[in-house]
Amino acid sequence: MNGIAARAIERFVCDTYGEAAWHDVVRRARLHVSSFELLLTYPENTTARLVATSTAVLGRQVHDLMEDLGTYLVTHDNMAAVRRLLRYGGADFESFLDSLDDLPDRTRLAFPELVLPRLRTRPRGAGAFDVECGEATPLMVHVLAGAIRAMADDYGALAVLDVDAPARRIAVSVPALRHSAGRDFHLGGATR
Amino acid sequence: MPALGPGALDALMPMHLALDAHGAIMASGRALRRLAGEAAAPGCDVFDGFRVVRPEGVEDAGALLAHAGRPLVMRTIVAGREVTLRGHLVADAAGRGLLNLALAVSDLPDLGGADLTAQDFAPTDPTVDMLYLLEAKELAFAETRRLIGRLQGAKSRAEAEALTDALTGLANRRALEMRLAGVVREGRAFALCHVDLDYFKAVNDTLGHAAGDAVLRAAARRLGEIVRTSDTVARTGGDEFVLLFPGLVEIARLREIAGRVVAELERPVAFGGRECRISASIGISLSTAYERPDPDRMIADADAALYASKVAGRARHTFHGGAG
Numbered sequence: 001m002n003g004i005a006a007r008a009i010e011r012f013v014c015d016t017y018g019e020a021a022w023h024d025v026v027r028r029a030r031l032h033v034s035s036f037e038l039l040l041t042y043p044e045n046t047t048a049r050l051v052a053t054s055t056a057v058l059g060r061q062v063h064d065l066m067e068d069l070g071t072y073l074v075t076h077d078n079m080a081a082v083r084r085l086l087r088y089g090g091a092d093f094e095s096f097l098d099s100l101d102d103l104p105d106r107t108r109l110a111f112p113e114l115v116l117p118r119l120r121t122r123p124r125g126a127g128a129f130d131v132e133c134g135e136a137t138p139l140m141v142h143v144l145a146g147a148i149r150a151m152a153d154d155y156g157a158l159a160v161l162d163v164d165a166p167a168r169r170i171a172v173s174v175p176a177l178r179h180s181a182g183r184d185f186h187l188g189g190a191t192r
Numbered sequence: 193m194p195a196l197g198p199g200a201l202d203a204l205m206p207m208h209l210a211l212d213a214h215g216a217i218m219a220s221g222r223a224l225r226r227l228a229g230e231a232a233a234p235g236c237d238v239f240d241g242f243r244v245v246r247p248e249g250v251e252d253a254g255a256l257l258a259h260a261g262r263p264l265v266m267r268t269i270v271a272g273r274e275v276t277l278r279g280h281l282v283a284d285a286a287g288r289g290l291l292n293l294a295l296a297v298s299d300l301p302d303l304g305g306a307d308l309t310a311q312d313f314a315p316t317d318p319t320v321d322m323l324y325l326l327e328a329k330e331l332a333f334a335e336t337r338r339l340i341g342r343l344q345g346a347k348s349r350a351e352a353e354a355l356t357d358a359l360t361g362l363a364n365r366r367a368l369e370m371r372l373a374g375v376v377r378e379g380r381a382f383a384l385c386h387v388d389l390d391y392f393k394a395v396n397d398t399l400g401h402a403a404g405d406a407v408l409r410a411a412a413r414r415l416g417e418i419v420r421t422s423d424t425v426a427r428t429g430g431d432e433f434v435l436l437f438p439g440l441v442e443i444a445r446l447r448e449i450a451g452r453v454v455a456e457l458e459r460p461v462a463f464g465g466r467e468c469r470i471s472a473s474i475g476i477s478l479s480t481a482y483e484r485p486d487p488d489r490m491i492a493d494a495d496a497a498l499y500a501s502k503v504a505g506r507a508r509h510t511f512h513g514g515a516g
Binding site for chain 2: 035037038039040081082084085088090091106107109110111185186187188
């Protein structure tokens with residue numbers, strides 16, 4: 001089930017750059033599909049081709065584009081469900097970082113076929129953490145970094161990230177856990 | 193036993209009520225106070241803000257005490273709406289008790305107005321995981337519904353395409369067979385009219401396939417204008433068409449229709465500054481000529497009658513069995 005990556009890129013490009021840009025991407029990627037399904041499996045090189053054509057069509061550096069994708073998944077109104085699910089990770093940003101270890105297992109409860117890379121958060125003392133994503137591709141590390149940055153804002157924490165994609169590691173330092181008010185979050189608020 | 197202060201109960205059971213022997217609230221957990229407000233405030237009678245719905249008849253402290261250790265289903269008001277709680281009472285020898293409660297799973301999706309946070313629940317309480325699951329499930333369902341919708345659209349399109357002749361938009365052989373089977377099943381009388389274009393090969397050979405396609409499209413359009421909406425016009429081969437007339441076996445009427453088909457198809461078709469001229473030979477079979485109409489046999493008989501029209505000089509129609 002690799003539809004999640006293709007679908008995420010589709011929604012990101014459509015919501016951020018418009019439908020026309022997306023049609024340009026799929027046409028140039030020669031994928032013969034104009035819209036992807038989260039629940040389906042596509043040929044193995046689909047994601048790589050979408051990323052390559054997206055960077056070409058949008059004229060962006062691949063690392064920046066992937067970080068923006070991560071940010072989009074957390075901040076855009078159309079992705080409110082994703083942001084809410086991540087907020088269930090903990091009451092503050094540090095517990096959220098800690099909860100990343102549980103993310104693949106939790107995700108599997110709702111989408112049994114969806115395998116996310118294992119994540120491991122190691123405290124380095126004095127509000128510093130290393131998020132290790134050994135099974136992730138370097139591109140996924142950038143997506144994750146974008147999402148973590150956005151989640152820090154969401155929690156109202158001040159966080160500085162140092163992304164080492166080849167080493168599959170994101171160093172997060174949190175000088176202020178409560179820097180701003182952050183965004184409201186109430187349990188059970190979305191399904192009412 | 194560790195010597196724990198009063199805060200320990202609150203931390204271990206954020207949804208508890210400590211009751212005296214008369215049912216007055218002595219203390220309550222922080223989550224329950226947050227949820228139920230005044231109803232859980234120390235000093236209140238538990239029955240003022242909470243109602244036992246199962247088992248029935250538990251309406252005072254004595255009855256509650258008698259049910260110590262057994263499951264209880266209770267209701268209280270949260271954010272203006274009634275929610276269900278499950279719990280049990282553990283009592284000491286003096287009749288004082290601890291009533292520990294949890295939110296019923298069925299009510300969790302409705303608690304949006306209750307201002308709940310993760311700190312309201314003990315880490316051992318799976319309520320937060322349950323809420324997470326409910327929302328994740330909602331997301332999964334939304335995606336599933338979207339997928340089903342797209343597949344359904346694709347299926348209808350594929351079905352329409354599978355029953356349609358791509359060049360003319362007429363029904364194809366498969367669609368004709370399905371409609372024929374339907375008419376036979378209904379036991380209605382019907383006529384089958386097999387139309388073969390005369391001189392079509394000459395148009396194709398001298399003016400090219402594009403001209404041939406234009407002639408076929410024009411023929412299809414004209415045939416469609418002659419028949420009733422309840423009739424079927426199908427393209428069953430290169431230059432062969434079959435017309436199905438449910439409920440029509442009147443010979444005079446069919447002769448008139450066959451005459452119009454020949455006349456309409458003989459009207460020239462303009463293509464690339466040239467005029468394409470064709471005609472049509474027709475064979476007709478009537479379901480009333482058979483004890484048990486069999487579609488395959490009737491098509492074969494209409495075909496034989498069509499052949500007779502060709503032999504007799506084309507641009508005409510023949511009834512199977514020599515009728516008319």
